[in-house]
Amino acid sequence: MAVFFANGFIRVPGISAFIHPIWILAAIVFGVAAGYLGLLRYLQVKGKGGLLPGRFNPKAHIAFGALFLVLLSSGFLWGIWTAHRYHGAIARSFHFYLGVVILILYAIGAVIGFLLTRGIKARRRWAFIHMCFNYSACTLLGLQVILGILLLREYL
Numbered sequence: 266m267a268v269f270f271a272n273g274f275i276r277v278p279g280i281s282a283f284i285h286p287i288w289i290l291a292a293i294v295f296g297v298a299a300g301y302l303g304l305l306r307y308l309q310v311k312g313k314g315g316l317l318p319g320r321f322n323p324k325a326h327i328a329f330g331a332l333f334l335v336l337l338s339s340g341f342l343w344g345i346w347t348a349h350r351y352h353g354a355i356a357r358s359f360h361f362y363l364g365v366v367i368l369i370l371y372a373i374g375a376v377i378g379f380l381l382t383r384g385i386k387a388r389r390r391w392a393f394i395h396m397c398f399n400y401s402a403c404t405l406l407g408l409q410v411i412l413g414i415l416l417l418r419e420y421l
């Protein structure tokens with residue numbers, strides 16, 4: 266709840282708790298763009314290229330994917346800072362541990378993604394593994410957003 270001071274300033278106690286999800290939502294926009302382009306590539310390889318609008322553009326896919334990861338990991342750190350600042354402790358809930366799992370899955374997905382840009386043996390198999398890591402992380406990300414919204418209620 267916003268608090269009014271005698272000097273007229275408004276102080277919102279948990280403002281940083283709200284910046285964290287906005288930051289993460291910005292990350293998700295780029296994640297969705299990367300994921301959609303990846304899906305186009307998957308369909309193209311399966312010979313169903315015309316099923317969805319657009320064409321796979323590897324440069325855009327990599328740029329969106331990398332931007333997504335940078336924003337997600339900095340958003341993660343912002344979450345830790347928020348918990349530390351307002352509670353003097355971190356790792357207070359399942360939201361923390363799920364966040365760690367999500368980052369690890371995306372990091373593995375990204376490493377495989379960079380190997381794919383370098384020309385790797387058994388390319389099709391690694392592209393599929395890359396997709397599995399990234400899409401599993403996306404599913405957990407959806408759950409993480411719900412858990413985060415529940416936590417946010419403490420700051421209202």
Ligand code: HEM
Nearest residue numbers: 300303304306307330331375378379381382392393396399
């Ligand atoms: C640093 C980030 C990333 C890099 C460097 C990267 C790189 C790549 C490359 C080079 C390919 C083409 C593989 C090929 O055709 O042989 C690819 C395919 C793909 N990527 Fe990514 N990617 C990244 C992030 C993501 C993210 C965040 C997602 C999902 C949210 C994703 C989903 C996919 C999918 C579904 C495919 C198609 C897989 C297939 O053809 O079986 N990627 N990626």
Ligand code: HEM
Nearest residue numbers: 282286344345348355356357358361364410413414416417
């Ligand atoms: C957009 C939806 C999200 C909302 C509304 C949200 C909300 C919050 C809130 C309110 C806190 C402060 C926690 C507390 O008081 O203990 C927090 C912390 C945190 N968040 Fe999120 N979050 C969201 C998404 C994410 C995502 C996607 C990640 C990581 C992948 C993440 C990682 C973290 C971490 C690591 C903390 C520190 C938790 C701790 O140390 O206990 N959050 N989040």
